[in-house]
Amino acid sequence: MATAMETRCSRVWSSFLFWVLGTLSQGLVGGAASYTRQLSVELNPGAPSVPLSSELLHVRAVGNNDTLHFLFSSQGAPTLLLVHTNTSSSTVKVSWPQFLARNTSGSLRVEPEDSILYSTAVLFSRLLEYDDVNDTATPTSNFFPPYELQNFSWSRFNLSGPTALVCGADANFTSGSLCLQLSVFESEGHGNLWPRLLHSANASQLRVWLDGVLPRADHSRFLLELQAVSGAAPLSRVDVHQSIDDEFTPSIFKVSQWVSSENSSSDILGFVQWKPVAYRRPSPAVEDATPCRHSDPRAQSEKAVAARSGLITAFFSGGEAVGLNVSFGLAGEPFYNSTKFLSWTALVGIGSPPVDSFSPLVLTIMAVCLGTPMILLLLGGVCVCLHKRRAASETAYEPIN
């Protein structure tokens, strides 16, 4: 009798458990239905033929009542321009002769002009190399002449869906290349390759890698110089957030966010987000990770920045420019020479940077682990009570026998 009751009990309990779990995981994971955008990709909009190293990619991401324009160009230093408009019908107009001449502001316009909410551009300006003889990884001296990315000869864009790949090489490279891959997303998700950053429909991902380029010294380490120009608020500060969740980027517990905001308290308008890690192999394992650090952002002359990039010249007239360096490797870490490969990934987007939450896997395990002992406690308590009562009733009947 008791056992039958027990089994029925446990069946009820287990179905209850599944129900609780189901609701929990729905509420925490599926409930936050992610924002989606319609993407349309266009290479060199409105131009019949474009010379090499001057291509322009336009990805239009249309939301419910706004549009994000991602413009990526290899004219000069590779530049990504983000323009956020408050209508779903804004368009990009390029006057190609002026755009190719690289001297007129306004040769690339987003219309209607008064619909623009926010615009920011990020460019990869220089690749710096230094000889870290004493293995201290402090880039202060022993610099080699920097590679200016605006002088690279860039390949044509290699498109596959909303992903574009462009590779370039300096005249001094004897082998290898520097490649950039831009990915734009329809909805929220994680990348396939480490660091598997969480992206949303409001952010694009840029992966930069240096492959097979011969270092100029055995102990060479590299730095990448990034510059940013913004229409409204500049990307003024880098926040480093700690995160307990390293499920998607094993052993990395930090996120760096280079953000723009009018003042420190107001909402974030745009961001560049990355995890302080680079990888030394194309398809990395965890041991190929190498830490990276960033310098404090510094104000730059807008003119000098615009001179590097055709896209910035064409779109911005004025605006504030900021720059920072990302340096790869720490003291004691293997030098670039060991694998001759280095890749780094960042998100560029508008609004607040996406924040990782616990995955369903973690939530399910924890719920089951903590839930089962609780249920067992209740079940056991009930069983013990029943047992006690039965024992009591048995003794109560004894005198009659």
Next chain:
Amino acid sequence: MSDFEENQSLLGEDDARSFTGRRTPRDPDRPLPAICDPSRFLHRVVVLGFMCFLGFGSYFCFDNPAALQTQVIQDLNLNTAKFMQLYAWYSWPNVVLCFFGGFLIDRVFGIRLGTIIFSLFVCVGQVIFAAGAWVNKFWLMEAGRFVFGIGGESLAVAQNTYAVNWFKGKELNLVFGLQLSMARLGSTVNMNIMGWVYSKMADVFGSTGYATLGASLMIAAVTCVFSLMCALVLGFLDKRAERILQKEQGKTGEVIKLTDVKDFPLTLWLIFIICVGYYVAIFPFIGLGQVFFIEKFNFSPAEARAVNSIVYIISAPASPVLGFMVDKTGRNVIWVITAVVTTLAAHIMLAFTFWNPWIAMSLLGVSYSLLACALWPMVAFVVPEHQLGTAYGFMQSIQNLGLALIAIAAGAIVDNKGYLVLEVFFCACICIALIAVMMLYFVDYVRGGELNQSASARAKLQKEATAEAEIKRCTSKQTKGELARLAPMSAFCLRNRYLSRLGAQLPDHCSTHLSSLAYRSVLK
């Protein structure tokens, strides 16, 4: 059966010897100085010194990989899963050897030769391990850890056999306590010194790399050579004492009968589950701890090694205190539940907060010592005495199996899913232990609550039992020889016998039936 007879005679004789043996030096005309006289306290102190350092090398080298985790991974270009193989290979031989360690010592080698052989295994294993690092051959390192594992656990058994042989009826509890502290000391010193040794070696070699790592591990092997010398000296002293005192070689007195497994009660299986579920969340975690503290909490390598060793540091003084506490209060199941829940809390803290890990690791240290004090003696309450050897052997065997498998799994999890999922995984293991201990509580409750009795209730029962036994003994004095063999030991005897395995401090008069069935895991 013959085993049993031997044990009986050994136990009986030993009691007698402790009194008569003192006055039988070989040459009564020329008394030996106290330090050379095996029957004198001073000489035993010297022996104790060698005994303590006998295990030092193996304890020191066991956690070498954990102490040099970053260096091992970097110099040999390993991933975490491969790194954890070093721990798995240590555990594999012990899945089987737990059953044979005692047998080998008693029947094949004898304690002296056995100890020397096991020390040799430890020594050779560590040298192979270091050589593997030196020539950058990972399979050789794994082979080294395997050989090291063959010697390591069995050496712990041998060490305890020596202790019983020399100190039974004298300072045995103190000796167990000291050996325990030495084991902890070995682990702690290793955790905190190997990084320094490595950096010195890096200075000598001019750079870091696998040769530097190999050299550092070779230096660690010196502790094993030292332990081997202790084994040789101990063998000599023991032989000499045997000659002078005409005593027997020590025996582990362990009887393993694998067919007993089918008779194990449900409660014992639950204890096995607790043991595996709990320990797999401790040792593999310590093995992986260093990098975790560096990455998540931004600790310096030295600081990370220190916080990683706090578990060992705490358990050295906490074990006797907690052992005493459990002893005085009884209610083992409640103590085990407390320990498991505290460990769960510590792991949850490490997983989901950035709180200073000193808090969580200290909690872990205390709860881990408490668990050892409360869990291991419970085995003696649920199986009859003649099955104890098998039960403990089996428990150790599946514990080692669990450790080997979970070590590999833990490494793979870190590589692919990171430390959060690893911690969640360890929480899951602890939860399995928690479920098992709760079931144990209920099963025990339904069956009368024997395991969870308070100390006073237990004392009362035991009094009745001894009185009964006394009556029986009186009524059948003529057949004593036959019957005594069959009569079960009182609960009191059993309890003390196995509590003393933990190095728990018992009054000397309580420990009449001390066995040396002490294994490394018990001491851990």
